Amino acid sequence: MIFKSYSEAIEFLYNKAPMFSRIGKAAYKNNLDNTLKLNKYFNYPYKNYKCIHIAGTNGKGSVSHTLAAILIEAGYKTGLYTSPHIKDFRERIKINGINIDEIYIIDFLNKHYKIIEEIEPSFFEITTLMAFEYFKDQQVDIAVIETGLGGRLDSTNIINPILSIITNIGWDHSDLLGDTLQKIAYEKAGIIKKNVPIIIGESQNEVAEVFINKAKQENSDIVFADKHYKVEKFFITQNQLIQLDIKKNNQTILQGIKFHLIGYYQTKNIPAILQAVEYLNKIGYNIQETNIYRAFKNVVSLTQFNGRWQILQLKPQVICDIGHNKPALEQNIAQLLQIKKGNLIFVLGFMKDKDLNSIFPLLPKHSYYIFTEANIPRSMKARELFEFSKSYKLNAEYIENPKVALHKAISISKKSDIIYIGGSTFIVAEIL
Numbered sequence: 001m002i003f004k005s006y007s008e009a010i011e012f013l014y015n016k017a018p019m020f021s022r023i024g025k026a027a028y029k030n031n032l033d034n035t036l037k038l039n040k041y042f043n044y045p046y047k048n049y050k051c052i053h054i055a056g057t058n059g060k061g062s063v064s065h066t067l068a069a070i071l072i073e074a075g076y077k078t079g080l081y082t083s084p085h086i087k088d089f090r091e092r093i094k095i096n097g098i099n100i101d102e103i104y105i106i107d108f109l110n111k112h113y114k115i116i117e118e119i120e121p122s123f124f125e126i127t128t129l130m131a132f133e134y135f136k137d138q139q140v141d142i143a144v145i146e147t148g149l150g151g152r153l154d155s156t157n158i159i160n161p162i163l164s165i166i167t168n169i170g171w172d173h174s175d176l177l178g179d180t181l182q183k184i185a186y187e188k189a190g191i192i193k194k195n196v197p198i199i200i201g202e203s204q205n206e207v208a209e210v211f212i213n214k215a216k217q218e219n220s221d222i223v224f225a226d227k228h229y230k231v232e233k234f235f236i237t238q239n240q241l242i243q244l245d246i247k248k249n250n251q252t253i254l255q256g257i258k259f260h261l262i263g264y265y266q267t268k269n270i271p272a273i274l275q276a277v278e279y280l281n282k283i284g285y286n287i288q289e290t291n292i293y294r295a296f297k298n299v300v301s302l303t304q305f306n307g308r309w310q311i312l313q314l315k316p317q318v319i320c321d322i323g324h325n326k327p328a329l330e331q332n333i334a335q336l337l338q339i340k341k342g343n344l345i346f347v348l349g350f351m352k353d354k355d356l357n358s359i360f361p362l363l364p365k366h367s368y369y370i371f372t373e374a375n376i377p378r379s380m381k382a383r384e385l386f387e388f389s390k391s392y393k394l395n396a397e398y399i400e401n402p403k404v405a406l407h408k409a410i411s412i413s414k415k416s417d418i419i420y421i422g423g424s425t426f427i428v429a430e431i432l
Contacts, residue, residue, distance in 0.1 A: 002110055006102035009109045010089055013123060016116070034121045035155040038129045041115050045129070045136040046159045049079070052144050052276065053159060055151040055188045056167025058328050059201065059269040062261055062308060063167055064146040066273050069295035069302040071142055072096050074287045079135035079143030081156070083124070086307050086322075086429045093131045095138055097303045104134060124148050128155040150177050152190020163279055164191050164220075165272055166211065167201040170327035185210040197221040197279060201272030225271035236262055236339075240311055241297065246270065254289070259296045263309030263321060264338075265331040307428045309335075312421075316342075316413040318406070320421040320428045324350070326358045332422065333362055342416030345409045347431075348423040349373050349402065352380045360392045368412070369396035372405040374426030402430040 003009040052067065054060045064082050071078040078096055085091040090099035108130055109116070116126055128148075135143045145161070147154040169185045177187045185207035192198045192214045200211050203224045215222035232245040232252070242262040246254040254274075259266060277287050299305055309332070312318040323332050336344055344367040350356065363369070371385035382405075386398035399405040402421075409419045421431050 009106045034125045045132040048136040050142045051159045051161040052163045053161040054165045055147040055191045057170035059167035062269045065303040065305040068144045069299040073291040073295040076141040079140040081131040082146040125155045150187040152187045165199045169207045189214040194218045199275045200224045225275035229271035229274045231267040260300045264335045315415040316417040318419045322425040322428050345419045347405045347421045349427040350423045351378050370405045371398040372402045
């Protein structure tokens with residue numbers, strides 16, 4: 001088959017390869033067989049550059065993008081592989097914040113069509129090798145690689161990085177990763193490699209031993225970043241940046257640093273980012289304090305990072321965030337309740353595999369809800385969400401189309417109200 005256009009190539013990728021984000025559990029592989037075959041076929045492309053590997057339940061996207069921004073600011077040609085995308089597939093694979101070329105994708109699929117037909121990899125398996133091959137061909141200095149789901153059996157876990165990072169552990173995808181936090185941590189700990197240092201972003205008593213034991217087994221130095229780095233006072237500036245003071249071992253090291261990612265939950269990601277910078281400088285990288293200040297302030301423009309506490313308009317304030325599990329929504333709702341001056345209106349949609357019984361108790365009663373659905377098979381129907389909400393006595397309605405739902409939310413709001421869009425990456429994607 002010869003693909004003549006980007007739309008043809010992407011259509012093939014979406015339809016030929018099972019895609020977890022669209023169909024869920026049926027696309028998940030519990031082995032690395034296909035990835036290892038593809039890796040051999042492509043002759044281990046990631047061996048041509050240094051890698052940083054990042055896993056975790058929440059925050060791994062923010063940590064990945066911010067670290068990439070810092071490396072770009074420090075003058076390194078930086079590859080970035082993340083998932084899922086918001087608008088365009090090409091967002092997953094970037095170099096210095098610029099999306100992979102459409103022509104490269106077309107040529108890649110035309111050139112390697114035979115092996116794809118033969119192995120029948122999942123969407124994520126073939127996408128991962130495409131990213132690794134692209135970074136090799138473009139001769140990056142370093143690549144920041146975010147896991148897709150889990151860690152141990154994730155397609156990205158074939159790399160041998162110079163540094164591994166696990167942000168935190170929370171309840172998400174427990175049907176695939178395990179029904180206890182320890183089991184989920186075990187899967188994430190699978191990215192810890194022999195003699196490769198591991199940074200844990202958040203100290204969590206329930207799972208710390210899992211990481212300590214795995215690090216010991218692999219002879220890897222382990223550090224819990226939040227035991228050294230602390231975010232002190234922070235506030236949101238008039239031009240929508242979060243301003244912070246950061247301490248290391250109780251000494252202020254970065255004062256008045258401005259961060260473009262303004263969700264309060266970002267304060268939990270910063271220790272891992274700075275611990276990583278400390279390690280990179282220790283092994284010979286040259287990252288200056290000015291690079292950190294500039295990267296934090298410009299992370300969105302440097303890496304084209306969207307969908308994280310993104311403010312779409314003011315009066316009423318419309319905020320979207322792709323946080324879709326209990327820990328993420330808990331933090332987002334706490335922030336909404338802290339900043340609200342008027343009423344809260346939620347435009348929410350969820351995937352079928354979400355544990356709604358753990359999420360719905362978080363939703364504030366004195367708010368208005370418009371339930372909606374993304375245009376993918378995995379999405380829970382808006383009407384089902386509306387019916388489910390009745391047992392929680394929420395003031396709600398449902399509108400299938402997310403854009404129509406947002407239009408309705410704006411039409412019933414006052415200038416002092418806040419409209420929050422979320423529950424799923426795909427709801428945010430359709431709004432954006």
